[in-house]
Amino acid sequence: MKSSTPSRPPFSSSKWLVITLVSILSMPSSVFVRPTIAASRSVATATRSRSPFVEPLNQSAKSRSLTPTGATIVVTDLTQKISDSGGCSLPEAIYAANFDRNIAIDSTDPDHFVVTHCTPGNGDDTIVLPAGAVFQMSGIILDAYNPNGPTATPIIFSNIDIEANGSTFQRVSTTGTYRAFAVGFAYIDLPNLGGPATTVSGTGQLRISNAYIKNFKAKGGNGAGGGGGGMGAGGAIYLQGGELTLVNSTFEGNSALGGNGSDQVTSFPEPGGGGGGLSGTV
Numbered sequence: 001m002k003s004s005t006p007s008r009p010p011f012s013s014s015k016w017l018v019i020t021l022v023s024i025l026s027m028p029s030s031v032f033v034r035p036t037i038a039a040s041r042s043v044a045t046a047t048r049s050r051s052p053f054v055e056p057l058n059q060s061a062k063s064r065s066l067t068p069t070g071a072t073i074v075v076t077d078l079t080q081k082i083s084d085s086g087g088c089s090l091p092e093a094i095y096a097a098n099f100d101r102n103i104a105i106d107s108t109d110p111d112h113f114v115v116t117h118c119t120p121g122n123g124d125d126t127i128v129l130p131a132g133a134v135f136q137m138s139g140i141i142l143d144a145y146n147p148n149g150p151t152a153t154p155i156i157f158s159n160i161d162i163e164a165n166g167s168t169f170q171r172v173s174t175t176g177t178y179r180a181f182a183v184g185f186a187y188i189d190l191p192n193l194g195g196p197a198t199t200v201s202g203t204g205q206l207r208i209s210n211a212y213i214k215n216f217k218a219k220g221g222n223g224a225g226g227g228g229g230g231m232g233a234g235g236a237i238y239l240q241g242g243e244l245t246l247v248n249s250t251f252e253g254n255s256a257l258g259g260n261g262s263d264q265v266t267s268f269p270e271p272g273g274g275g276g277g278l279s280g281t282v
Contacts (some may be wrong), residue, residue, distance in 0.1 A: 070123035073097060078135055080152065082106040088118035090140055090152050097121040098158045101194040108144040113193050124159040130167040136172045145186040148238045149218060150178035156204035157186035164211035177219040184240030207245040218256040
């Protein structure tokens with residue numbers, strides 16, 4: 001499966017990841033960037049003080065620590081499935097980490113939960129991917145708790161460390177627009193399944209190591225009734241709140257586009273304008 005992907009540059013810890021994070025400058029969030037392989041973007045990282053923060057590889061993020069004190073959740077299925085059969089997929093693993101039990105939401109309105117074959121989470125969890133695998137993400141996860149728009153995985157609202165082991169996350173749809181990950185706040189009622197009925201909530205802290213994230217696209221909604229288009233933000237990862245750390249990872253061909261303005265003229269002299277496209281990579 002690895003041979004089907006284009007050749008990639010070797011890792012080099014002497015270069016800095018260069019990413020654009022304009023869309024989160026107003027968010028109460030932090031982004032930490034460690035040395036990684038090169039990517040052609042301009043630096044505009046965001047912290048709570050809106051100043052660049054670049055974390056050297058030989059130092060730890062002082063305001064955040066994702067140590068392997070929780071569960072290790074091993075992904076064995078490369079699809080986006082959410083079901084009670086087969087191995088453990090990445091969406092199921094994220095749910096297991098968020099919920100601290102091996103259940104997932106496979107449909108909404110109302111929520112319907114299934115027991116998966118993932119290891120239950122237990123605090124600050126590590127999700128381990130197969131070495132050099134290719135996760136071809138062909139659509140979105142219908143997630144009622146993700147307010148940030150179409151995303152290929154459930155919203156991350158717990159402390160998760162994804163060890164990608166050189167795996168690739170790739171958007172393969174030629175028509176659909178969606179990002180790979182969204183990090184933020186969620187509040188979810190869990191049923192009496194895999195544990196007692198309870199409520200889980202939190203704000204995500206995501207760390208991704210040794211990953212290739214390719215060809216994702218976020219697009220704002222189109223305007224109507226003379227209105228302008230919506231903002232497109234977070235082409236590959238949208239950080240609504242919490243923290244994001246990227247280690248030895250490459251972003252390639254990701255983009256964010258604003259929605260089209262309405263061409264309808266109402267009481268205004270001109271049609272609505274197009275939406276802004278922010279955060280071309282992350």
